[in-house]
Amino acid sequence: MRTRLAIKIDAMLEPWFPERRLFLRSDSDTRFIRLRPVTQLFAFAGSASVVAWAIVATAILLMDSIGAGNFREQAKRDQRTYEQRLNLLAEERDTRATEAMAAQDRFNLALDQISDMQSQLLASETSRRELETGIGVIQANLRDAMDQRDQARGRLAVLQQMSQPIETAAASQEGNETLDFMVAALADTAAERDKILADARQAVKDAENLEFQIKLMEDQNDQIFRQLEDAMTISVEPLDKMFSAAGLSTKSLIDQVRANHAGQGGPLMPMSFSTKGEEPSADEMRANRILRQLDQLNLYRIAASKAPFAKPVKDAVRFTSGFGYRRDPKTGGRRLHKGSDFAGPTGTPIYSTADGVVIHAGWSSGYGRLVKIQHEFGIETRYAHMSKIRVKVGQRVSRGQRIGDMGNTGRSTGTHLHYEVRVGGKPVNPMIYIKAANDVF
CATH class of the missing domain: 2.70.70.10 (Glucose Permease (Domain IIA))
Structure with missing residues (x-):
C-alpha cells in the first residue's frame, strides 16, 4: 500500500516524469509494467551517473595520454641535450689530452736539450783548460827562446869583436867555422821564435773564438732554462690543482711516494761544474733548482698514476x-x-x-x-x-x-x-x- 509521502512525491514529479506503462504481450496473455515518476527519476539519475562517470574517465585517460606524451618529449629533449653536453665534454677532454701530450713532448725536448747543453758545457770547460795549459807552455817556450836569442846575440857580438883583428891580418879557419855555426844557430832560433809567435797568435784567436762560442752557449743555456722553468710551472700547477680538487693532501702523497722511491741516480743527479770545492755558480744553482722541480714533477706523476684520476x-x-x-x-x-x-x-x-x-x-x-x-x-x-x-x-x-x-x-x-x-x-x-x-x- 502506497504511503501518502510516495503519492505526494509522484504528484510533484508528474509534470517532468509522467507515469508510463510498458506493455508485455505473449501468445496467450498481455501484461504491463507501471513506471511511476519516482522509478523514472532513479533510472534517469542512474543513467546520468553512468554517462558522467564515462565522460570523467575518458577525460582523465585523455589527460594522462597527453601528459605522458609531453613527458616523453621532454625526456627526449633532455636526452638530446645531455648527449650534446657529453659530446662537448668528450671534445674538451680530447683537446686537453692533446695539449697535455704536446706539453709532455715539449718538456721531453727541453730535457734533451739541457742534457746536450750540459755535455757541451763540460766539453767546452775541458777544452778551455787545455787551451790555458797550451798557452802557458807556449809562453814559457817563447820566453826561453827570447832568452836564448839574447844570449846568442851577446856571444855573436863578442865573436865579432874578437874576429875583427884577425880578419885584418888573416882569417882563421877555426874562427870562420865558429862564426858559421853561430849564424846557423841564430837562424834556427829566429825560425823557432817566428813559429812560436805564430802559434801564440793562433792560440789567442782560438781562445777568442772559444770565448765567443761559450757566450753563445750561455745564451742558449739561459733560453733553455727559461723554457724549462715555464714548462715546470705549466706541468706542476694543474697536478697540484687536481690533487686539491680531489681533497687529497699533496704533501702527504708526495712524502709517501718519495719514501717508496728513495733511490737516486741517472740524469736527475745534481750538477757540479767545479772540482775545486768552490761555491756553485748562478747557472749551477739554477740548473739544480730545475732538476729538483723535475724530481718533484716526477713524484707528482707517480702519485697521479696511483690514484683513480681516470x-x-x-x-x-x-x-x-x-x-x-x-x-x-x-x-x-x-x-x-x-x-x-x-x-x-x-x-x-x-x-x-x-x-x-x-x-x-x-x-x-x-x-x-x-x-x-x-x-x-x-x-x-x-x-x-x-x-x-x-x-x-x-x-x-x-x-x-x-x-x-x-x-x-x-x-x-x-x-x-x-x-x-x-x-x-x-x-x-x-x-x-x-x-x-x-x-x-
Whole structure:
C-alpha cells in the first residue's frame, strides 16, 4: 500500500516524469509494467551517473595520454641535450689530452736539450783548460827562446869583436867555422821564435773564438732554462690543482711516494761544474733548482698514476646515476647509492682507473661479477655487474689496462657499470676524482 509521502512525491514529479506503462504481450496473455515518476527519476539519475562517470574517465585517460606524451618529449629533449653536453665534454677532454701530450713532448725536448747543453758545457770547460795549459807552455817556450836569442846575440857580438883583428891580418879557419855555426844557430832560433809567435797568435784567436762560442752557449743555456722553468710551472700547477680538487693532501702523497722511491741516480743527479770545492755558480744553482722541480714533477706523476684520476670507460656511454641517496629501482625505498653508474652496450671495455693490485675477481651477491683493486694511499676501486672478468686475484694492473666487460649481472635493471671509489673503507663520490683530472688527463 502506497504511503501518502510516495503519492505526494509522484504528484510533484508528474509534470517532468509522467507515469508510463510498458506493455508485455505473449501468445496467450498481455501484461504491463507501471513506471511511476519516482522509478523514472532513479533510472534517469542512474543513467546520468553512468554517462558522467564515462565522460570523467575518458577525460582523465585523455589527460594522462597527453601528459605522458609531453613527458616523453621532454625526456627526449633532455636526452638530446645531455648527449650534446657529453659530446662537448668528450671534445674538451680530447683537446686537453692533446695539449697535455704536446706539453709532455715539449718538456721531453727541453730535457734533451739541457742534457746536450750540459755535455757541451763540460766539453767546452775541458777544452778551455787545455787551451790555458797550451798557452802557458807556449809562453814559457817563447820566453826561453827570447832568452836564448839574447844570449846568442851577446856571444855573436863578442865573436865579432874578437874576429875583427884577425880578419885584418888573416882569417882563421877555426874562427870562420865558429862564426858559421853561430849564424846557423841564430837562424834556427829566429825560425823557432817566428813559429812560436805564430802559434801564440793562433792560440789567442782560438781562445777568442772559444770565448765567443761559450757566450753563445750561455745564451742558449739561459733560453733553455727559461723554457724549462715555464714548462715546470705549466706541468706542476694543474697536478697540484687536481690533487686539491680531489681533497687529497699533496704533501702527504708526495712524502709517501718519495719514501717508496728513495733511490737516486741517472740524469736527475745534481750538477757540479767545479772540482775545486768552490761555491756553485748562478747557472749551477739554477740548473739544480730545475732538476729538483723535475724530481718533484716526477713524484707528482707517480702519485697521479696511483690514484683513480681516470674514467673506467672510454667508449660512448650514458651517465645514469650518481653518488648519494636515491630511490631504489628494485624496492622503491630511499637508499644510499655508493658509486656512479655508466650505461652502455654489453661487452663495452672496462679499464682500471689507476695502478694497483686485484684483491677480488668473482661473484659477489648484489654486485654480480665484481672486480676490486687496491691502490696506494688507502684507496680501493670497485667495478660491478660485469659480463666478463679479465683479471685474477693478486694480479698487478696499470691505469688504462682492460679488466673486464660491461654486463647486467647481480642486482641490476639493465646493462651498465657500477663504479665505486673507497678511501679508508668508506665510499666517496667517484666523480670528484674524474672531474679533478679533466684538465690533466
